[in-house]
Amino acid sequence: MEWLFEDFKTDLESLNPPVREKALEIANELVKEEKYTKKEAITEAIKQAEEWFYDLEG
Template sequence: MDWMFEDFKSDLDSLDPRVREKALEIAGQLVKEKNYMEKKAISEAIVKAEEWFYDLGG
């Protein structure tokens, strides 16, 4: 898990591993590229990662 999001481990643990990895990737991009705060980034990233997963047919 990305060290930046260690405080959100409980939010991420219940996710499918593929969704978790995608959420971390998205959250990292949001923090770096759009200056999101970590909590907002992880919340938005989880939603986007779940949408990504379901679009794949998961």
């Protein structure tokens, strides 16, 4: 797990591995853009990653 989001480990543990990896990828980008705090970024990233996964499933 990305060290930047270690504080949110419990938020991420319940996700399946592909969704968790996508959420970390998205969260890292959101933080880099400096538009979100870490908490806001991980919350938004989980939402987007779940949507991404459900879109893949059809």
